Amino acid sequence: MKRWSVLFLSLCLVLFSLGAAYASLDRDDSFLTINGTPLVIEAGNEGTLAVYVNGTRQYYNEDAWGSVLYLNYGVEGETAYGTPYFEGYSEYGVDAPFVPVSNDQVSSYDVHTTLDAGDSGVQLVQEVTYIDGERYYKKTWEITNNGDTTWTNLRFFHGGDTYFGGDDSSQGYYDSNLNMVYLTNPDPSIDGIMGFYAHPLTPADHYEEGGYYLVCQNIAGGQLADTVDSNDLDAGYGLQWNRDSLAPGQTWTIEAFEKWTEAGFVQVIAPAGESASAGTDLIYNFLVQNMDEDPASFDLAAQSSNGWTVSVDPSTVNISGGASELVDVTLSFPGDALHGTTDTLELTATSQADPGVTNSDSVTSTVDNGGDDDDDIVGDDDDDSGKVGDGSGCNVGTFSSGLLLLVAPLFFIKK
Numbered sequence: 001m002k003r004w005s006v007l008f009l010s011l012c013l014v015l016f017s018l019g020a021a022y023a024s025l026d027r028d029d030s031f032l033t034i035n036g037t038p039l040v041i042e043a044g045n046e047g048t049l050a051v052y053v054n055g056t057r058q059y060y061n062e063d064a065w066g067s068v069l070y071l072n073y074g075v076e077g078e079t080a081y082g083t084p085y086f087e088g089y090s091e092y093g094v095d096a097p098f099v100p101v102s103n104d105q106v107s108s109y110d111v112h113t114t115l116d117a118g119d120s121g122v123q124l125v126q127e128v129t130y131i132d133g134e135r136y137y138k139k140t141w142e143i144t145n146n147g148d149t150t151w152t153n154l155r156f157f158h159g160g161d162t163y164f165g166g167d168d169s170s171q172g173y174y175d176s177n178l179n180m181v182y183l184t185n186p187d188p189s190i191d192g193i194m195g196f197y198a199h200p201l202t203p204a205d206h207y208e209e210g211g212y213y214l215v216c217q218n219i220a221g222g223q224l225a226d227t228v229d230s231n232d233l234d235a236g237y238g239l240q241w242n243r244d245s246l247a248p249g250q251t252w253t254i255e256a257f258e259k260w261t262e263a264g265f266v267q268v269i270a271p272a273g274e275s276a277s278a279g280t281d282l283i284y285n286f287l288v289q290n291m292d293e294d295p296a297s298f299d300l301a302a303q304s305s306n307g308w309t310v311s312v313d314p315s316t317v318n319i320s321g322g323a324s325e326l327v328d329v330t331l332s333f334p335g336d337a338l339h340g341t342t343d344t345l346e347l348t349a350t351s352q353a354d355p356g357v358t359n360s361d362s363v364t365s366t367v368d369n370g371g372d373d374d375d376d377i378v379g380d381d382d383d384d385s386g387k388v389g390d391g392s393g394c395n396v397g398t399f400s401s402g403l404l405l406l407v408a409p410l411f412f413i414k415k
Contacts, residue, residue, distance in 0.1 A: 031062070032105045036132045039260075043111040043128050045103035047083040053135070053260050056166040058194060060212070065160035068094060069117055069124060069143065070222050073153040081117040082220065085160060089220035098124065121147015122246070131364045133344065136259030136272060143252040150247045156254060157219040158196075159238020161212040165191035170235045172209030172228035178271075178287075181207040181228065181237045188291040192261030192359070193269065196239060199255040204239040212236030264359035265291045266298060266349050267324075275368035279335035282365055286347045288317055289324035296321075296357070298349040302329045305344040312347065331365055339369040 031050070034041040042050040042062065049065045051058045059065040066083025073080075082094040098115035101123070105111050113126040127140040139158065145151060162183060164170045167190075170183040175197075182195030198204040208215050208224035215236035218224050224240045241254050257272045267289040276282050290296050297318045302310040309332040317325045331345050343365050351357035 030103065032103055032111050034109050034111060034128065034130050034137075036109060036130050038135060039130055039137055041111075041128055041130055041137055043103065043113055043126070045100045045113060047098055047100075047113055047115050047124070047126055048085065049128070051137075051258070053165075057163055058165070058260070060161040060163045060168070064163075064212075066158070067098075067124070067126070067141070068155075068157040068219050068222075069098075069122070070153070070155040071117065071120055071122065071151045073155050073222055075153055078153075079118070079120065080220070080222065081120075086216065086220045089217050092217050092221035094220045120151070121145060121149060121248075122151065131273065131342075133362075134273075134364055135261060135361065136257050138272065139256050139258065141254045143246065143254075145246045145248050145250050148248050150245055152245045154243040154246055154252065155222055156241045156243075156252075157224070157238055158256065159208075159219055159236060160216060161236045162194065164194040164235075167191070168234050169232050170194070171230050171232050172235060172237065173230070174207060174209070174228050175287075179204050179207070179239075181209045181239065183209065183235060183237065184291075186232050188265050188267070189263055191263050192267055194258075194260050195269075196237060196258045197256065198239060198241070199257070199272075202241070202254045202256070204256070205242045206240040207238070208240075209235060209237035261361055262359055265357050266296070266351060266359045267291055268347055268349050268359050268361040270345075270347065270361040270363040273364040273366065275366045276333055277369050278333050278337040278339075278367055280333055282331045282333070284329045284331065284345065284363055286327045286329055286361065287324050288319065288327055288347075288349045290319040290321060292357075293321040295319065297352045299352060300327060300347060300349055302345060302347045304331060305346075306341075308332055308334060308343060310345065316352075317349075333365075333367060337367045337369075339367055341367040343367075 031042040031044045038054045040052040047066050048062055050062045063085045066085055068080060068082040068086050070080045072078045080094045081096055081098050084097055086094045087097060096118050101114040101116055103113045109130045111128045115124045123144050123146055125142040130137040164183045165185055167185055170185050172183055174181050178197050180195045180197030182193045184193055185191045206224040206226050208218055209228040212234055215238055219238050243252050246252055261267055261269060269287040271284055274282050300312045300315050302312045304310050311330045313328045319325050329347050344362050346360050346362040348360040
């Protein structure tokens, strides 16, 4: 009896210490809200994020999502700064939280959060933008060296603990062409996918999906594993970007997107939107994915919200069970389209055998006739040249399952 009492007391002490550690993460984090449909996005002044799709939260809580920045990784002077959640994993590398500077709602669908990386002289500006009606949103990070020290071996991470569709468990996948790590739930009739991917002009160097504890441990520790876990488990995911150096006055800009699709045994995944001038064509690569175990043939149809000319190539696809196909959808801008006009291009896939098996996804395009475009971002150029458009224009590849990660530590308290 005495031995069991000692064990019980020890366990209580462990639980108390872990609970105390996570209680310390309770901070005065004020949030600004983008009230869209179907996405509602909350941006905290400490760099944390919360997202709701049709009213259902997609991250475990308001602390469970954010970023980590490493300076001088692996060399003298290594320092890591992070959003509050990753302090819970401080034994793996995060030294201090970002210092909040400002949190500004630039417009109803645009929030800028400014953070200092301690006294390093490096400042991070996170911009969250959303086009109402879309099922994705854009995240842009500008990392600027305002100090007098040249920092080397920089690593930037974004991700955390997922709660896809209000469910703590999901399965992981990675698409190499889109550089997208994404989740599905066991029953595709309940949820579609939840995916995180980088703009091709600012591609991620590494990714990871798996048990949330392992993913967050690796984000805090400075290296993602390039693995996913196809088992149904309490999951997290993240992306990693590397840069050799950041001299005084230089800015490192990263752009990425996170998206959700409708439930269904066929998935249609649209790329993010682009801009073009009147009288030109935009060609978008949509992914059509058969989530059923059996092969199926799907008819494809596209439409423009403005009634502009569209074409689909091919118009019918035959897809094996669990596989996917790329489809080119062309949108033609009229020659007299006005600058700033937007159009929603939707692609619908319908099973030939069962018309009830159908799904769609859409992308918003913008007419840019050379006027001011506040949505353009700076690419990975130190002279602030090389603009990147509103969307990814990414190609997406075939469906592929991932590798099984190692088992998480036995003792851990969910946040």
